[in-house]
Structures are given as structure tokens and as C-alpha cells.
Amino acid sequence: MDVLMLSRLQFAAATMFHFIFVPLTLGLSILIACMETAYVRTGNEVWKKMAKFWGKIFLVNFALGVVTGITLEFQFGTNWSRYSMFMGDIFGSLLAIEATVAFFLESTFIGVWHFGWDKLSPKAHAIVAWLVAGASNMSAIWILIANGFMQDPKGYVLRNGRAELDNFFEVITNKWAWLEFFHVIPASLCVGAFFIMGVSAWHLYRKSNTEFFQKSFNVAVSLAVVATIFTAVEGHMHGNNMALKQPAKLAAMESHWETQKNAPLYLLLVPGEDGNLIEALPVPGALSFLAFNDFNAEVTGLNDIPKEDRPPITITFLAFRIMVGLGTLMPALALFGWVMRNRLDKFPLYLKYLPYAIPIPYIAIQAGWVLAEVGRQPWIVYGLMRTSDAVSPVSTGEVGFSFVLMCALYTVLGAAGIWLMIKLAKKGPEDNTPIQV
Amino acid sequence: MTEIMEVGSWHYYLAMIWFVLWGVLWAVYFILDGFDLGVGSLLPFLAKNEQEKRAMLNSTGPFWDGNEVWLISAGGVTFAAFPYAYAQMFSGLYTALMLLLFALIIRGVSFEFRSKVESETWKNIWDRAHFAGSFLPALLLGVAFGNIFQGLPLDNTGFSQAGLFGLLNPYGLAGGVLFVVIFVMHGALWLTIRATGDLHTRAESLATKIWPVEVVLTVLFLVYTAMATQLFSNYMVYPFLFVVLALPVGGLIMMRTYLGAKKYWMAWASSCAYIGGVALFGVIGIFPAIIPSNPNPAHSLTIMNSASSELTLSIMLGVALVFVPIVIGYQFWVYKHFATPMTESDIHY
Numbered sequence: 173m174d175v176l177m178l179s180r181l182q183f184a185a186a187t188m189f190h191f192i193f194v195p196l197t198l199g200l201s202i203l204i205a206c207m208e209t210a211y212v213r214t215g216n217e218v219w220k221k222m223a224k225f226w227g228k229i230f231l232v233n234f235a236l237g238v239v240t241g242i243t244l245e246f247q248f249g250t251n252w253s254r255y256s257m258f259m260g261d262i263f264g265s266l267l268a269i270e271a272t273v274a275f276f277l278e279s280t281f282i283g284v285w286h287f288g289w290d291k292l293s294p295k296a297h298a299i300v301a302w303l304v305a306g307a308s309n310m311s312a313i314w315i316l317i318a319n320g321f322m323q324d325p326k327g328y329v330l331r332n333g334r335a336e337l338d339n340f341f342e343v344i345t346n347k348w349a350w351l352e353f354f355h356v357i358p359a360s361l362c363v364g365a366f367f368i369m370g371v372s373a374w375h376l377y378r379k380s381n382t383e384f385f386q387k388s389f390n391v392a393v394s395l396a397v398v399a400t401i402f403t404a405v406e407g408h409m410h411g412n413n414m415a416l417k418q419p420a421k422l423a424a425m426e427s428h429w430e431t432q433k434n435a436p437l438y439l440l441l442v443p444g445e446d447g448n449l450i451e452a453l454p455v456p457g458a459l460s461f462l463a464f465n466d467f468n469a470e471v472t473g474l475n476d477i478p479k480e481d482r483p484p485i486t487i488t489f490l491a492f493r494i495m496v497g498l499g500t501l502m503p504a505l506a507l508f509g510w511v512m513r514n515r516l517d518k519f520p521l522y523l524k525y526l527p528y529a530i531p532i533p534y535i536a537i538q539a540g541w542v543l544a545e546v547g548r549q550p551w552i553v554y555g556l557m558r559t560s561d562a563v564s565p566v567s568t569g570e571v572g573f574s575f576v577l578m579c580a581l582y583t584v585l586g587a588a589g590i591w592l593m594i595k596l597a598k599k600g601p602e603d604n605t606p607i608q609v
Numbered sequence: 610m611t612e613i614m615e616v617g618s619w620h621y622y623l624a625m626i627w628f629v630l631w632g633v634l635w636a637v638y639f640i641l642d643g644f645d646l647g648v649g650s651l652l653p654f655l656a657k658n659e660q661e662k663r664a665m666l667n668s669t670g671p672f673w674d675g676n677e678v679w680l681i682s683a684g685g686v687t688f689a690a691f692p693y694a695y696a697q698m699f700s701g702l703y704t705a706l707m708l709l710l711f712a713l714i715i716r717g718v719s720f721e722f723r724s725k726v727e728s729e730t731w732k733n734i735w736d737r738a739h740f741a742g743s744f745l746p747a748l749l750l751g752v753a754f755g756n757i758f759q760g761l762p763l764d765n766t767g768f769s770q771a772g773l774f775g776l777l778n779p780y781g782l783a784g785g786v787l788f789v790v791i792f793v794m795h796g797a798l799w800l801t802i803r804a805t806g807d808l809h810t811r812a813e814s815l816a817t818k819i820w821p822v823e824v825v826l827t828v829l830f831l832v833y834t835a836m837a838t839q840l841f842s843n844y845m846v847y848p849f850l851f852v853v854l855a856l857p858v859g860g861l862i863m864m865r866t867y868l869g870a871k872k873y874w875m876a877w878a879s880s881c882a883y884i885g886g887v888a889l890f891g892v893i894g895i896f897p898a899i900i901p902s903n904p905n906p907a908h909s910l911t912i913m914n915s916a917s918s919e920l921t922l923s924i925m926l927g928v929a930l931v932f933v934p935i936v937i938g939y940q941f942w943v944y945k946h947f948a949t950p951m952t953e954s955d956i957h958y
């Protein structure tokens with residue numbers, strides 16, 4: 173394998189691993205802050221116990237998210253040094269701003285949150301919880317603005333052999349970035365909500381700490397209903413923008429070959445890298461409508477996109493279907509749980525199997541990123557720089573060594589972390605006596 | 610490399626400001642993460658029982674995460690303000706940096722993982738991981754900066770691979786050893802502030818013993834630097850620059866004086882001054898290069914040829930002027946409230 177392929181795999185592995193933990197951090201931090209606020213307002217100890225219990229799991233998850241994020245920032249330099257030289261003026265400054273305005277806040281106050289239960293008043297502690305939640309989500313804004321530039325570059329000028337900043341306002345108001353943000357944040361809330369729902373269902377099924385987990389479930393399921401529907405609706409808007417800006421990605425994710433108006437959507441389709449293997453049951457105009465909200469819109473086909481500019485078709489096609497399929501299942505699961513939330517004991521099967529739904533939003537969100545990033549290939553910055561021109565001129569040996577070491581390390585730490593989280597989740601809140609303030 | 614800016618232009622002065630801030634960021638990172646890496650490196654040697662291990666870990670527990678962000682910031686600013694230098698530095702030091710990151714990852718999770726399972730084996734695993742994850746970064750940061758002081762083998766295309774074994778040259782290793790000793794001393798002094806009882810006494814006597822080692826190593830390193838690098842050339846042209854040495858030298862003397870007087874906070878602050886002084890000494894030495902090239906200084910990455918655009922540098926300066934004081938403010942608040950001698954409840958978690 174060459175350095176390019178190794179670096180791509182390494183970056184994909186590092187990002188996807190990082191993104192196992194980030195969405196739960198984003199979602200859970202908000203839920204925990206809400207629990208602490210409820211505690212401050214009502215004085216009911218159950219809320220405090222909830223914040224502490226979910227907080228303990230949150231901390232394990234948070235630690236893995238933070239440490240794996242550091243690798244990403246530095247990988248731009250180690251593995252993608254030509255990209256860094258080309259894009260540093262814009263991309264580097266966005267990362268630096270993210271660290272200054274958000275990451276500092278989040279990392280400083282997570283320690284205060286952890287060690288501050290006895291040192292701060294409940295109100296001050298709740299404020300700290302909101303600072304952590306707000307800062308984590310603010311981090312996401314800057315990272316997505318940076319990613320938005322890679323998807324739809326705006327506000328730059330080519331000078332000195334690189335992309336230089338021309339209009340900062342255009343960079344930070346990039347429509348792509350904000351559509352992404354309003355897709356990723358509610359999707360992360362889904363991860364957090366399904367996590368709490370699943371763990372709560374596990375306990376409710378076993379009738380342990382019923383009051384505690386019923387309350388947790390109710391908070392999470394209400395959020396899940398809103399977040400799943402919002403994510404899906406917003407995802408459609410995001411798709412419309414993508415169809416306009418990145419026709420190659422649209423063509424690849426639908427495996428659409430012939431440029432045509434009134435383009436059909438095939439209910440049965442098996443994609444191939446040089447044309448579809450099977451195409452059956454067309455719904456006339458449906459593809460045009462989904463992409464452009466117009467049955468007669470023209471959809472560019474892969475045959476009109478030069479081969480060297482096409483993304484990998486099968487991966488993009490599958491990632492899109494996994495994301496949308498699971499994205500449809502989630503609101504259904506959430507709505508059912510919400511309607512039946514006070515009669516859950518009548519539906520033991522729902523409670524029994526809901527813990528298995530915890531991975532669903534995770535898989536959907538990973539598929540979404542695969543669609544976004546693999547679908548953008550062969551470009552690292554859409555239309556501006558190819559991934560193959562971005563890689564560092566380092567040796568295969570060095571990248572191979574670090575890749576193998578990274579995979580081994582991440583596997584061990586990830587397994588240990590997930591095992592710990594499951595263990596903590598199953599244990600439940602330790603004792604049933606009220607916590608002393 | 611071609612020059613991006615004219616010397617004397619507004620763009621140039623902006624880049625100069627960022628060069629200074631770049632140096633300051635690395636210095637602050639070494640000062641802050643230095644003591645928690647030091648405490649971690651001391652973990653297997655200083656703690657005699659479970660209670661003391663917890664005390665050592667919790668002495669840095671509330672701070673290490675916020676401290677580490679200074680590294681992200683220092684890296685981010687290198688990326689943003691001097692992208693060419695960032696690209697060279699991180700790809701040129703590829704394996705060393707990867708090992709540094711992996712070590713920091715291991716240390717970070719060991720904080721969270723250790724206490725979650727009541728098993729001796731489990732705790733031992735994470736204690737060892739914590740030690741490795743603290744000691745290795747101290748060593749590797751020293752090796753990396755030793756090599757930067759000495760100059761990286763850049764050629765006219767910029768890229769040139771040093772390789773891990775190329776970095777492990779005598780001067781690079783000397784930098785590594787010096788960093789380890791500096792951080793261990795810094796960590797021991799931190800423990801004299803936060804630990805109580807036996808652990809406090811042992812930390813204090815250890816710091817007293819390391820001090821002469823630190824003095825000797827600092828002097829040897831300066832002599833070695835004069836022989837192996839061009840770091841003194843700016844000082845030779847402008848001898849008044851030697852004034853900056855007052856900071857590390859003064860810091861060294863004061864940390865021993867305050868330690869003897871049992872003024873632990875002041876002793877630790879002197880160690881901060883010393884670390885800041887060492888960093889400043891290095892930054893002035895490489896100026897105007899960010900990554901000096903060795904053997905051919907003509908290929909160095911400098912303020913002039915590797916900076917970002919004027920607009921990017923100005924916007925970042927605006928962001929920094931507004932937000933860095935805020936960051937310093939709340940981090941100061943955290944230290945004020947949490948860096949107290951530990952009681953039973955601090956060790957409990």
C-alpha cells in the first residue's frame with residue numbers, strides 16, 4: 173500500500189474513532205446540564221443523582237473523545253503536510269480559533285465539574301455543566317465551519333500558491349457549514365437520547381431503580397422525538413444544498429448514470445463502479461424531486477463526470493442508504509416510546525430490545541460522515557485540491573508503523589472504555605439513600 | 610522558500626507579534642503541562658500506597674485537561690500563523706510526534722479509567738500507563754525541541770525526513786533528558802503545594818535532591834548548545850539579549866531559596882519562571898527562523914517565508930486579544946479554587 177492510501181485509512185480510522193465519542197459528549201452534556209438545572213430549580217435529589225450517574229459514564233466517554241481529538245489536529249501536519257501548506261491560512265486559523273474560544277473552556281471546566289461537587293454550590297455547579305455543554309457544542313461549530321470550507325470553499329483567494337483568506341465573514345457564514353451543524357448537533361442529541369433510553373430500558377425491564385430510570389427515560393425520549401424528526405427534516409435540506417454544490421456526490425450516492433430530466437428513483441438497485449448491475453422498479457421523477465424539490469429538474473449522471481472526478485460509488489451509495497434507513501427507524505422508535513412512556517411495563521419487548529437500539533444513531537452518524545467525506549473524493553477541498561496532492565512526502569514505513577500502532581492502541585482503549593461504560597451503566601446509581609448536599 | 614512578505618511591512622510586524630505569541634504559547638504549555646507530566650513520571654517512585662497514589666493523581670486531576678489544551682493551541686497557532694513551518698515540523702518529526710500523541714492519549718484515559726474498577730491488577734495497569742504517558746511526552750518534547758534548536762535537515766524543496774532515529778542524536782537526547790529533569794522537578798514542587806503528610810515530606814526532600822542535578826544539567830546543556838547549535842549567534846550580535854538568561858538563572862536560584870524557606874507556591878512559581886526563561890532563550894536563539902535548517906540556514910522556515918496572510922494574522926490577533934485574557938482569567942480561577950492542600954475529600958474521588 174502506498175503512503176496516500178495508508179494516510180487515508182489512518183485518517184478515516186482516527187476520525188471515525190473520535191466520532192464514536194464526540195456525539196455522545198455533545199448530546200449527553202446537554203442532557204446532564206438540564207438535569208442539574210432541574211435539581212437547582214426543584215431541589216429534588218433524584219435530579220442530582222441522575223446528573224452524577226450519567227455524568228460518571230459521560231466522563232469516561234469524554235476522556236476518549238478529547239484524547240483522540242488531539243491526534244486529528246496533528247495529523248494534518250504529520251500526514252497531510254501539503255494540505256496544511258495549501259490550506260493553513262484558512263483551515264489552521266479556524267482550528268486555532270476553536271481551541272481558543274471553545275476547547276479551552278470545555279477542558280478547563282470538565283475538571284471543575286468532576287472535582288467540584290463538594291466545592292461549589294449546586295447553582296455554580298449547574299453553571300459549570302452548562303459551560304461544558306455549551307463549549308462542546310461551540311467546538312463543533314468551528315470544526316464544521318472548517319469542514320464546510322472543504323466541502324464548499326468560499327471566501328478565499330488563490331495567492332502565493334495557496335488558498336488565502338479573503339473574506340472571513342463568508343467563511344464563517346458558509347451555508348454548507350451551518351446546514352451541517354444543524355444536522356450534526358440534533359443527530360448527536362439522538363445519540364445521547366438513545367443512549368439514556370437504552371440504558372434506562374435495561375433497568376426498567378429488570379425493575380431496578382424504577383423511579384430513577386423512568387425519569388431518565390422520560391427526559392431522553394422527549395428529546396429523542398424532537399431531535400430525530402429535526403435531524404431528518406434538516407437532512408433533506410442539507411441534501412438539497414449538496415445536490416446543487418456537489419453533483420458528483422449526488423450521482424454517486426444514487427448511483428445515477430445518465431444525465432436526465434425527471435430522473436427516476438429505482439426501488440431496487442445494485443450499484444457498480446462502471447454502471448448499475450441491477451436497475452428495477454423506477455419511480456418516475458422521484459430522484460429529481462428529492463434532490464431539487466422539482467420533478468422535472470435535471471440530475472447529472474456519472475457518465476458526464478470524468479472518471480478521475482468520481483467518488484467511490486458503492487461506499488457512497490451504501491453509506492447514504494444506511495444513514496437514511498436508520499434515520500427513518502429512529503423517529504419511529506422514539507415516538508412509540510414517547511406515547512407509551514408511562515405504560516412501559518405493558519411493553520416488555522420494547523424495553524428488552526431498546527438497549528440494542530443504542531448503536532443505531534451511532535451507525536447512522538458514522539454513515540453520514542462516510543457519505544460526506546468519501547463522497548467528496550477525489551477532492552480534499554472540493555474542486556480546489558485533490559487528496560492525492562495533499563499527502564505528506566513521508567515514508568511508507570513511518571506511516572505504516574504509526575497506523576498499526578494507532579489501530580492497536582485505539583482498539584484496546586476503545587474496548588476498555590466501552591466495557592467500562594457498559595459496566596457503569598449496568599451498575600446503576602450506587603445507593604438509594606439521598607445524597608448529602 | 611519564497612518570501613511572502615516584505616520586511617518592515619505591517620504584515621511583517623503582525624507576523625513578528627505572532628512569532629512572540631507562538632513562543633509564549635509553547636512556554637505556557639511547558640509550564641502548565643510540565644508539572645502534571647512531572648507528577649505522572651514520579652508516580653511509581655514517590656507513592657508508597659494506594660492512598661498516596663490517589664493523592665498524586667488528584668493533585669493534577671482538575672488541571673491536566675485544561676493544561677493540555679495549551680498544546681492544542683500551540684499546535685493550532687503554528688498551523689494557523691506559520692502553516693509552512695507547521696507542515697514541516699509535524700511531517701519532519703513524524704514518528705516522534707505520533708509517539709508523543711499516543712503517550713498523551715494513554716495518560717489522558719488512565720486518569721479516567723483507573724478508579725472505575727476496584728481491582729489491583731486494573732489499577733496497576735493504568736498506573737503504569739500513566740507513568741509511560743507522562744514520562745514519554747516529557748522526553749519526546751525535549752527531543753523534538755532539541756532538534757528544532759539544532760535545526761532540521763530541510764532542503765530547497767522543504768521536505769526532508771529526519772526519521773525517529775535521526776532525531777535521537779546526542780543533542781536531541783540531551784534536550785530530552787533536560788526536559789525530563791525540569792518536569793520532574795516542577796512536578797515535585799507542585800506536590801509540595803498540594804500533598805500533605807508523608808507524601809509532602811518526600812516530595813520536598815526529592816525536590817531538594819533534584820535541584821543540583823537541574824543546575825548542572827542546565828549549565829551542561831548551555832555549553833553543549835554553544836558547541837552544537839547556532840542558538841547563540843543572535844546573542845553574539847546583540848549581547849544585551851543575554852539579559853533573558855536572568856529569568857532561568859534567577860528562577861533556578863529562587864526555587865531553591867523558596868524551597869528552603871518552605872514557601873512552596875513561590876518555589877513552584879520560580880520553576881515556572883525558569884521554564885519560561887528556557888523557552889524564551891530558545892525562541893530568541895532561533896529568531897527569525899521558526900524551524901531552522903541544518904546544515905543550510907538558507908532553507909530555514911522563517912517568519913518571512915512561512916507566515917499566513919495579513920488578514921488571517923489580524924483576525925487571529927483580534928480573537929486572541931479578546932479571548933486569551935478570558936481563558937487566563939478562568940484558568941486562574943480554577944487554580945485558585947482547586948490548587949489547595951488536599952484534604953480527605955479531594956482524595957476520595
